[in-house]
Amino acid sequence: MRKIILLGYMGCGKSTIANKLSKNIGIPFVDLDKKIEEKVNLSINAIFEKHGEIYFRKVEHEVFIELLNSPEQLIIGLGGGTPCYANNHELLKADNVVSIYLKASIETLFSRLSANKSKRPLIANKSDAEMKEFIAMHLFERSFYYNQTQHKVVVDDKTIDQTVLDIIALLA
Ligand SMILES: Nc1ncnc2c1ncn2[C@@H]1O[C@H](COP(=O)(O)OP(=O)(O)O)[C@@H](O)[C@H]1O
């Protein structure tokens, strides 16, 4: 069954938008990070601390494949790094996948992430100045993967509801 997959940089709104989209169109939403936390029985922060990022990427890949193979129709919110590791971007090309990149500017990401960084181990310990530089560099590196999606929705200056409506329009 069809999988609607939201991807994009940390803080672009994947989890928030997927949750609202799910309520609006009545298709269940699964957050990949939540599934990973359930499988390992640790928070994302604790997985990075105890086992390191390479282990996290391995579990992320396994759980992503499990979700893609599930028989249900699903909305899946990826983690920001998911398409950039383990050839996961190739999995997005499957026939039953609709992939949507939620595209946010560095300014939008910085303002959302500066208020929400504690649960994101890649940025949790960075100062504001470090974080701005990190986001700029990291987004540039990752854009190669993000830009391979079928659809892009620019999220800057849009409310959650506006972004959800944009996604519904492109799914029609
Ligand atoms: N217009 C908006 N669209 C989406 N998220 C928004 C918006 N305005 C503020 N936010 C906030 O930005 C953050 C986005 O985080 P989240 O949904 O966890 O993103 P991601 O899963 O992509 O990392 C949330 O705290 C959300 O409340």
Ligand SMILES: O=C(O)C1=C[C@@H](OP(=O)(O)O)[C@@H](O)[C@H](O)C1
């Ligand atoms: O960008 C990344 O590499 C990550 C993004 C996070 O998800 P969000 O994009 O939902 O914050 C989470 O998977 C982990 O902290 C690593």
Ligand SMILES: [Mg+2]
């Ligand atoms: Mg998320």
